[in-house]
Structure formats: C-alpha cells, structure tokens
Amino acid sequence: MSARLPYAYRYLRAKKKFPHVWCPGCGIGIVMGSIIRAIDSLGWELDDILMVSGIGCTSRMPVYVDFNTLHTTHGRALAFGTGAKMANPNLKVLAVMGDGDSMAIGGNHIIHASRRNMDITAIIVNNNNYGMTGGQFSPTTPRGAKTSTTPYGMIEPDFDICKLTEAAGANFVARGDVYHVVELDGIIKKAMSGSGFRVVEALAPCPTNFGRANRQGDAVNMMELLRDNTINIAQADKLPREKTEGKIVRGIFADKNETGYIEIYRKLCDRVSSGVKK
Amino acid sequence: MSGVPWGETKLVQGNEAVALGALAAGIDFFAGYPITPSTEVAEILAREMPLIGKKWIQMEDEIASISAIIGGSLAGGRSMTATSGPGFSLMQEGLGYACMTEVPLVLVNVMRGGPSTGLPTQVAQGDVMQARWGTHGDHPAIVLAPSDVEECFRLTIKAFNLAEEFRTPVILMPDEVIGHMREKYTFPGEDEICVTPQASPDVPLEWYEHYHTSATGVSPMAHFGSGYRFHVTGLTHDTHGFPTRKVEEVVSKMNRLKQKITRRLDVLENNRLHDIEESKVVIFCYGSVYRSALAAQKILAKQRKKVGIFRPVTIWPFPDRTVKELLDSKEVILVPELNQGQIIHEVERLTSDSVRVVPLHRFDGYEITPEQLVAAVQEVM
Numbered sequence: 001m002s003a004r005l006p007y008a009y010r011y012l013r014a015k016k017k018f019p020h021v022w023c024p025g026c027g028i029g030i031v032m033g034s035i036i037r038a039i040d041s042l043g044w045e046l047d048d049i050l051m052v053s054g055i056g057c058t059s060r061m062p063v064y065v066d067f068n069t070l071h072t073t074h075g076r077a078l079a080f081g082t083g084a085k086m087a088n089p090n091l092k093v094l095a096v097m098g099d100g101d102s103m104a105i106g107g108n109h110i111i112h113a114s115r116r117n118m119d120i121t122a123i124i125v126n127n128n129n130y131g132m133t134g135g136q137f138s139p140t141t142p143r144g145a146k147t148s149t150t151p152y153g154m155i156e157p158d159f160d161i162c163k164l165t166e167a168a169g170a171n172f173v174a175r176g177d178v179y180h181v182v183e184l185d186g187i188i189k190k191a192m193s194g195s196g197f198r199v200v201e202a203l204a205p206c207p208t209n210f211g212r213a214n215r216q217g218d219a220v221n222m223m224e225l226l227r228d229n230t231i232n233i234a235q236a237d238k239l240p241r242e243k244t245e246g247k248i249v250r251g252i253f254a255d256k257n258e259t260g261y262i263e264i265y266r267k268l269c270d271r272v273s274s275g276v277k278k
Numbered sequence: 279m280s281g282v283p284w285g286e287t288k289l290v291q292g293n294e295a296v297a298l299g300a301l302a303a304g305i306d307f308f309a310g311y312p313i314t315p316s317t318e319v320a321e322i323l324a325r326e327m328p329l330i331g332k333k334w335i336q337m338e339d340e341i342a343s344i345s346a347i348i349g350g351s352l353a354g355g356r357s358m359t360a361t362s363g364p365g366f367s368l369m370q371e372g373l374g375y376a377c378m379t380e381v382p383l384v385l386v387n388v389m390r391g392g393p394s395t396g397l398p399t400q401v402a403q404g405d406v407m408q409a410r411w412g413t414h415g416d417h418p419a420i421v422l423a424p425s426d427v428e429e430c431f432r433l434t435i436k437a438f439n440l441a442e443e444f445r446t447p448v449i450l451m452p453d454e455v456i457g458h459m460r461e462k463y464t465f466p467g468e469d470e471i472c473v474t475p476q477a478s479p480d481v482p483l484e485w486y487e488h489y490h491t492s493a494t495g496v497s498p499m500a501h502f503g504s505g506y507r508f509h510v511t512g513l514t515h516d517t518h519g520f521p522t523r524k525v526e527e528v529v530s531k532m533n534r535l536k537q538k539i540t541r542r543l544d545v546l547e548n549n550r551l552h553d554i555e556e557s558k559v560v561i562f563c564y565g566s567v568y569r570s571a572l573a574a575q576k577i578l579a580k581q582r583k584k585v586g587i588f589r590p591v592t593i594w595p596f597p598d599r600t601v602k603e604l605l606d607s608k609e610v611i612l613v614p615e616l617n618q619g620q621i622i623h624e625v626e627r628l629t630s631d632s633v634r635v636v637p638l639h640r641f642d643g644y645e646i647t648p649e650q651l652v653a654a655v656q657e658v659m
Contacts, residue, residue, distance in 0.1 A: 017520065050502050052349070063509060063520060068502040070352065071511035072345065073375050079342035083349030083357070086333040087307045088503045091353060112338040269331045 025219025027178035027204025038189035075106030114168035117196035127206035135209025171196030177203035179226035196260035297322035299434025306355035309346035316388040319360035340365035344372030354501035360386035374413030382441035400643030455566035495538030557586030573648035614638035
C-alpha cells in the first residue's frame with residue numbers, strides 16, 4: 001500500500017487541502033480515486049486537465065486534485081466547461097457533478113451538452129439526494145424514498161440519467177457504482193479516452209442523509225445494497241427478465257463515434273475561412 | 279462585408295458597431311442567446327468570427343451564456359456576451375461569480391422596457407440600478423453607457439481593455455435607441471486604437487498566486503492550460519484561490535475587490551460636460567437622452583436660455599466627486615431618465631438641499647424628445 005502513495009499523491013493537493021469535507025462512508029472519494037487511476041493509466045499531463053464542477057458534495061472534488069480546477073455556480077459546470085473547451089481545445093475537460101447539480105438545476109445544460117456532443121467527460125455521482133444541504137430529494141430520488149423534503153415519501157418519478165443523456169445524443173453513456181470499483185475504473189477510463197460528450201453515472205452511498213432517512217444502515221450496509229441491487233449489463237442480458245426485475249443495470253449503454261463539437265466547429269472555420277484574409 | 283472596415287465611412291447601426299468593436303478589440307470567444315434588442319450583436323459575430331477562426335456559440339440560455347464566457351476567459355479567450363432585460367436578469371448570478379473570481383469579460387446589455395418581458399422592442403433605461411446592484415453581495419461594477427454609434431464602437435474596445443486592466447466584468451449598456459439607430463461613422467485606422475494585451479504572470483510556477491495582492495489590487499491572471507495550475511471558486515477564497523473562512527482573509531478579499539475600483543476612479547471616470555460652469559440649470563443625462571439634451575440646448579440657446587449638460591459615460595462607478603464639485607452650486611438639476619427614477623437618487627445624494635433636483639421620467643417605450651426637455655427647462659427657469 002505504501003508503495004502506491006507516491007503515485008496517488010502526484011494527482012492530489014495532498015499536503016495542503018486534506019482532510020476533505022466528505023462524510024465517513026461517502027462514495028465520492030472512491031469516484032475521485034477512479035478518476036485518478038484513469039488519468040494515470042491514460043498518461044495525461046496535469047497541466048492539460050481542467051476539472052470543472054458545480055455546487056454540492058461532488059462539486060467539492062476540484063479542490064483536492066492538482067489539475068486546473070474550477071468550482072462554479074450550481075448546475076453550470078457544463079456551461080463553464082463548454083466555454084473553456086471552446087477557448088482552449090487542448091484542455092481535457094472533466095465535469096464532476098452530483099445528481100441534483102446535473103439533473104435538476106443543470107438539467108438544461110446536460111441535454112444540450114449531449115445534443116451538441118460537446119467534448120467533455122461528465123462524471124455524475126448519483127447518491128439520490130442533495131447531501132450538502134442536508135438530504136433533500138433530487139430528480140434521482142427513487143419513488144417512495146424519504147428525504148428531508150419528502151417526509152411522506154417521494155411522489156415524483158425519477159430521472160434515468162443514462163437514458164436521458166443517451167436520448168439527447170451523448171457519444172458515450174455508462175453507469176457504474178462505487179462497490180464495483182474495478183469496473184468503474186474501466187468505464188471512466190473508456191469515457192475519458194473518447195471524444196464528444198461522454199457521461200458516466202456513478203452510483204454512490206450517502207449514509208449520512210439518504211441512508212439514515214431510509215434506514216439503509218451504515219456505509220457498509222449501503223455498499224452491500226449496491227452489490228445486491230445492481231447487475232452488470234452482460235449478466236442481465238443472459239438472465240430471464242424476472243431475475244433482473246428491480247435491479248439497476250450497470251455497464252456501457254452507448255458508445256458512438258460521432259464527431260465531437262470542437263472538431264465540427266474547427267471544420268466549419270476551415271471551410272468558411274478559405275479565401276478570407278486574416 | 280468582412281471584419282472591421284478600418285478607415286472606411288459607413289452607415290452603421292449601434293449594435294453593429296458593438297460587434298465590430300469587439301472584433302477590433304480582438305474578441306476570441308462569444309457565447310450568447312437570442313434576445314431583442316441585442317440580437318444583431320450575436321448575428322454579426324456569428325457571421326464574422328468563424329471566418330477568422332474565432333469561437334462563437336449560441337448557448338441554451340443566458341445563464342449558460344455567461345457561464346460559458348467565464349470559462350472561456352479563464353481558458354485564455356477574450357470573451358463577450360450580449361443580452362437584454364430578461365437575459366440580463368438571468369445573468370446576474372454569473373456576473374457576481376465573475377466579480378468574485380475576478381474574471382475579465384464584457385457583457386453588453388441593450389436596455390429595453392421592463393420589468394419582465396415588458397416592451398421588448400422599445401427603449402428604456404430601467405437596468406441602471408440592476409447593473410450596479412443586481413447580483414447578490416457587495417461587488418465591484420464598471421458600467422459604460424454609449425450615446426452614439428462611434429461610442430458603441432470605441433466603448434466596446436474600452437470595455438475589453440478595462441475588463442483586462444481591472445480583472446472584472448465590464449458592462450456596456452446602450453439603450454435600445456442607441457443599439458438600433460444608424461449613423462454615418464468613419465472608422466479609425468487600425469493603428470489608431472489601443473487594445474490592452476492580456477497580462478500573464480512571469481513568476482515561477484510554484485510562486486504563482488491567482489489573486490496576488492499588488493498595489494493596484496489587480497495581479498496578472500494565468501489561464502487554464504498555461505502551466506500555472508490554480509483553483510477558482512465562487513466561495514470566498516485566499517490569495518491562491520482556495521476557499522477560506524478566516525476573518526482576515528475574507529476581509530482582505532472583500533476590501534481588495536472594492537478598492538481595486540475605488541483607488542483608480544480617475545482611470546474609470548469619463549464625463550461629457552457642456553457649459554456647466556456658466557449655467558445655473560444643468561441637464562444630467564446618459565445614453566440616448568443625451569442626444570435630446572444636445573438638441574434641447576440649441577433650441578433653448580435661441581431663446582437666450584442657457585443650460586449645461588452633464589453626461590457620465592461611465593455610469594458606474596458614479597462620478598461622485600465631480601458631481602459634488604460641479605453641480606452642488608447649481609439652482610436646478612434636471613434629471614431626465616427613461617425609467618421611473620434611478621440615477622436621480624445618486625444626484626440627490628450628492629447635492630445639498632439648496633439644489634433643486636427635478637426628475638423627468640418617461641417609461642412608455644418612447645424616447646425623451648428635445649421638446650419635452652425644453653418644456654421642462656422652461657418650467658424651472
């Protein structure tokens with residue numbers, strides 16, 4: 001374990017910014033680990049990476065990593081990231097967001113980033129509630145679940161992040177969780193190595209708020225729930241329908257190779273600028 | 279037409295001059311959302327910017343637009359957006375973020391009738407106070423109000439320069455009349471205009487502080503991807519950009535945000551003054567109203583009635599000292615505005631009880647005419 005420390009430290013603002021703000025048992029740190037392992041195996045330079053976030057627990061991640069880091073306003077990570085990517089296409093833009101940040105207040109931006117196929121990797125940590133403000137319901141809170149603003153149970157249907165972004169046109173759409181970390185590492189790495197708009201939904205426990213409100217036990221119990229309530233897409237395809245009923249499917253749902261927005265815009269400039277004196 | 283018609287004489291629209299001014303200032307990135315009466319700015323740049331390989335995008339709303347240009351500016355692009363009333367309201371949170379994080383950008387707000395959807399195609403000056411105080415929290419504001427096509431061109435360049443020099447958003451606020459009217463204008467030669475280059479730090483990477491405290495309160499800003507790695511957050515932050523709640527760091531940040539403006543008021547102040555000294559009655563106005571004031575002054579001169587005109591070109595920061603110095607001895611200050619009274623409160627604040635500060639409001643979507651001003655002056659004289 002100690003032999004591994006120096007490599008992780010290379011990507012972290014380890015000496016200055018720790019300990020972090022996340023609660024014991026929170027899944028966000030595991031997702032951060034996956035991101036770092038993906039970057040390490042892709043051999044990306046720290047200077048080339050822009051991690052942009054909105055507001056919320058997940059959006060605190062940029063403080064801890066030693067990239068170009070941008071903590072923006074609630075819901076707007078993708079809009080800020082779009083501008084940065086347009087202005088400097090060499091940047092590798094990672095947007096880290098929570099479920100409330102990306103699906104509620106930032107819902108408009110994610111459908112349009114998907115539609116444009118903007119060259120950004122969006123990593124959405126879905127813990128089914130607003131953790132930072134104390135556990136209110138989000139657009140991904142399951143029906144019936146209790147939160148501080150659904151004391152009688154959630155009455156609204158929830159969003160399926162993957163279906164939404166796939167339908168809106170994202171090049172790459174996948175779901176993993178923080179129990180199946182090796183799988184998540186692979187998904188995030190695959191997402192990062194592509195072009196266009198790429199979405200990874202990472203299911204994560206929030207024992208402090210969602211878990212407590214719904215009597216899901218401690219962090220370990222919640223990890224076990226991820227183990228038991230999710231199923232890999234390859235396994236799910238082999239099983240009869242009744243065996244997968246009620247389980248959340250993990251895996252890659254879309255992996256297209258459409259040209260990303262940045263390349264399309266560059267080609268537009270090339271096409272129209274020929275013959276124009278600069 | 280392509281690019282800035284350097285040195286040429288043309289019939290030019292105000293919004294067109296804004297777009298050409300942005301090109302003259304070396305705009306790298308524009309993000310916007312269509313809204314009357316500002317749309318021509320976006321349309322002209324949509325046509326021009328790809329021709330020279332510059333980045334232009336129509337975002338999904340105004341919130342996304344200002345967010346995108348903040349991101350673009352941090353990544354090294356000279357960035358601008360253009361909007362009007364409702365869009366300006368939507369941009370307020372992003373504007374505050376840019377003030378807090380000290381990101382240079384230009385925001386053009388072509389003023390139309392409000393509140394709400396109001397009078398989308400008609401003139402007003404109802405956003406003057408919103409431009410100063412619209413976003414939450416104490417924050418700096420630099421706001422310029424052009425009165426003709428030439429100023430639309432020159433003040434847009436100026437807005438880019440000030441944004442760079444003060445590391446803060448600069449708002450250009452033509453009213454609808456100025457944005458949509460056409461005038462003959464001879465563009466300057468390319469060598470006649472000054473564009474402030476983007477500053478960049480020259481310290482070793484490990485010494486860089488994103489908010490270094492310098493004498494002016496402004497330090498050279500590195501860009502994402504330049505090798506200087508830094509953190510930007512809307513949370514109150516220390517000199518390296520990381521969140522802080524330490525009292526001394528919070529106070530230092532907030533003081534610097536304010537003082538980087540207040541210590542250099544001389545650079546920002548810009549007034550057009552006509553016959554102030556010899557007049558007992560002064561018309562205090564800005565934007566399109568100034569044009570009517572000039573016409574009214576001529577009509578009144580024929581009637582041997584002398585009025586002065588005081589026009590702040592930079593409306594924020596307000597020219598407190600000059601107003602106090604020049605206007606506190608007057609008998610009457612007429613403050614015509616295309617709203618129900620906004621700037622007038624600043625004039626009242628700065629003048630003694632002995633000075634009669636007389637409002638003239640028009641908020642029906644039409645301009646204040648020279649005749650209205652003549653009648654108002656005759657009444658007080």
